[in-house]
Amino acid sequence: MLKGMDRMKDVEALRSDALRDIAAARDEAALEQARIVWLGRKGPLVDALRGIKDAPAAERRDLGLALNRLRDELESLMTERQAEISERALFARLRGETFDVTLPGRPRAMGGPHPLQLVEDALVDALHALGFHFAEGPEVESEALNFEALNIPADHPAREMHDTFFVQDQPGYVLRTHTSPVQIRAMRKHAPQPVRMITVGRVYRRDDDVTHSPVFHQMEGLAVGEGIGMHHLKGTLYEFCRAIFGEDVRIRLRPSYFPFTEPSAEVDIGCVFCGGEGCRICKGTGFIEILGSGMVHPHVLREGGYDPAVHTGFAFGVGVERIAMLRYGIDDVRLLFQSDLRLLRQF
């Protein structure tokens, strides 16, 4: 039994023993052990609290206060200690988990587009945004649609510019030399309603060198309706070239000749390499030829089922390879048909 000042002294001794124990606890288990020893039901503090009733009445109040304060203090110290211990454990774990972040990542093979596909999609999307709808036609096409309907009769000098592949065992059929027959198909489908059409696809010519491939791609646009004029062609081409070559593009129309358009115009853009100063690529002219265009020839309109006295229209065609070669600086067209991954992985 504790007595008088002795009791208070013992509380002090109890405190310093408990503090030593808590400070010595290095891990969760040791701290838990200390908790049981000092704050447990059978611990000295509980024991002392129970003994308050045996103390003289004059001491009871102070003793009670001191013991309760001690209990609060120990509990709070244990919580603090607990936080320190988990902090230290986490720190140790993180240090153990540290690795060399400069090691390379797990490699992933990325897929990617073909330059021709990039250009095709850009061309189609640009025209789509201007209200043209997409249409298609066969690659094995009748001579009638590939030539005659487009105002290119047999022996027309323009046939020389279209060195044609003929289809075996199918007289009157060729591998289309341009995407223009799709114009006739679209007109026949929609006449006499107005039409705004775009197509893209493969075409074939008997040509094989650095700038000509026997198989290549064209994109073609067509607009027919009442009151369509050449200013609409120019406006469309301007928007179209801006979408492909950027906001600042300059365009120039030059009179030209195509059997299926009259008037016809070749379209140049300001050279994208030298900005119009003149360089090797634009042969010093400051302009690069991009596409052919014109007002649909009355013969072609009639073939498409329109009355040229009422309806007018414009058409234009672009070589996809040419745009791709210009845009990406590729100088041999054959590279576009080899699927060489060393090229494709750059896209």
Next chain:
Amino acid sequence: MRISHAWLTEILGPLPAPQDVARILTEQGLEVEALEWHGEGLSGALVAQVQELSPVTERLTRVLLHTAQADAICVTGAPNLEAGLKVPYAPPGTRLPDGRTLETAQFHGVTSHGMLLSADEIGIGSDHDGILVLPQDAPLGEDVSAYLGLPEAVYEIGLTPSFAQHCQSAIGVARELGARLGRSAPNVAAQPLGQPPRSSPSLQVEDAEICPLYAGVWMGRREDVKTPLWMRRRLWSCGMRPVSPIVDLTNYVMLELGQPLHPFAEDKIQGPIRVRSAEAGEELETLDGVRRVLSAEDIVIADDRGPVALAGVMGSARAEVDAATERVFLEAALFSPRRVSRTMRRIGLRSEAAQRFAHGLAADLPLRAIARLRELAPAVGWEVLPGGIQAGEVAPAPPPITVAAAYVRTLLGMPLTVEEQASALRSLGFAVESAADRFAVSPPRDRIDVREACDVAEEVLRGVGIGKLDVELPPPAPAADEPAVYYLRRHAMQVFMALGYRVAVSYSLVDPSLLATLGQPAEAAVANALSVDLSALRTTLRAGLLQALARNLARGVGEIALVEAGRVFHRSRADVVEEENLAFALCGPRAPISRFGQQPADFFDLKGDLEAALAALRIPDVHVRPGSDPALHPGRQAEVLSGERRLGTLGELHPRVAQQLGISERALVGELSLEAMLAAQVALVARPLPRYPALVRDVALVVDEDLPYEVVRQEVREVLGDLLAADALFDVFAGAPVPSGKKSLALRLTLQSPERTLTEADAEEALSRLLQRLADRFGARLR
């Protein structure tokens, strides 16, 4: 074609600088592809006079020259010198167009102070076997460049077929340039030939179709002079070689007016002159010394002894004009453009004449050319004799074209008045009679390309300048259906790119033996292929894709994943049918070597990609069954289906096919029909999220080793029906402790009901139903 700035200046008067002329011509539709400067870089050469000649050796001559300041001595090998001639002399220090700077040189002990120059050395002509002899009035001591007007600008113009009809002449180009400068180019008027001279041979044209007009005159030589320098320079600048005065004259008139002319040596032809179709197999030696076997398509000029010219293309060696020729019979004619064009293409001889005839000529041009010939002949020492023979008449000018001014306004989108349109046309030499809102247009006779109102509209556009066009967007049109397969293809390519594939583009023309190797022989071929490897239309995209794969391997490129979409060509009865396919291939590891290890792709890589892609593309109910494609490994290939619809195949390339294609590693390849995919595709409709928890059960089944998993899976799906939210196969195992001939399949089944929370008892009931069925059907038991 080529034309010099000097020639255009002579026709039109002083012109803007050549760069500006080039721009104007280009904007007018005559694309100047190159602006050449002939004689550029010559400096220091002087006009000198030959005083005295003395031989040094058999070939070399010592020439004493007189210039304005001093005398000089030169040694030359040129054969064409005589005392008194004016010549270009390049003293030491002179720079030549080819970059050389002249110095003094020693020849057999004689010091040559510089040299005398040929046209070739000056840079204005091709003639390099003699010194360029200058006219006698050339001022002594004058700078040669200044005297000759060097450097001389020459335009090289690319002609479209329509401009080739009226601009293969100096006059034609000048007319176009003049329109933009407000000048007009004078033309020569046609004149009748007069009566045939006495004793002239008869002229028979077999068919007016092949030769609507044939005019012939006789010419006689009056003096023996050289072609004057100005005429030779014109020929040079146009890329032609001077030959002899009479030939140079005819070529000059052709270059000026566009009408090819042909001189025959009169003493080498005899009897009536006939214009007829050639007989197949007939032979003719043309002027270039080539013996040609003719076809019935060709037109010939013939005399008693057979053909003397391949009409419109080239003359014959037999009737060739030579140095002794005193009289010529000169032909100016029109020949069928179609026939000349065919002959030209058939024999591959694109002569200056043929290129003009092939595009067509104005009906009165032959008579205009003869009139011009008459004017110019004395300059080369010849004379056109009076009279001539002619077959056919000059066709009258076509009636005027009536054009509504409103049509032109609409077509060009330009608010031009009738008068503005008329004056634009007049600037190009058109005669115009305008009324209130329409006008009648008569083009110049050379403009055979202008036939209807739309042609006139183009002329109005060129008359006002194409740069004046407004810029406007067309009004909208109603929406139209679009081919859905195009959008599926684009979507599919995006999906395969996301899966790591690179997009390939191959030729659709392939070698038929390649298709045979793949067991899909060609069904359609090209009749006139460039080569056998581009002669058949592909029946499978795998042809190009596997070639691309082999090419990449050969270049040491690995980790191949390629996808291609495009058309394949089949035959259905007589017609070629085009189908849209998509093919994809893997070879080697999926990613570059790394510390994480690397494994070559196998069948299940390809199949995993296929399953992911088809799921992303909303193709439902995808499953496979063993396939029988001859190009694929017989035990490692499958047909792909959506429900009952066949979509395509996939598998490992057959080792024998791989070897034939030069593919040394295992390659995986699949091909799908985009049209079949489109038919199978379902609309995207979001399902409600599950409201009740799922129960997950793993079961390991022991079944016969050769029982296909797909069969088990179908059964599981059928028995569990709507309760089955997901199923996965997470282990396949054979060998002890599984009895031999059996395998264990470990499945994870996710059970879920949209209506309520499933209980343990529900799961037990469902699983025991499943196990009972699997036991009944396949003798399956739990492991």
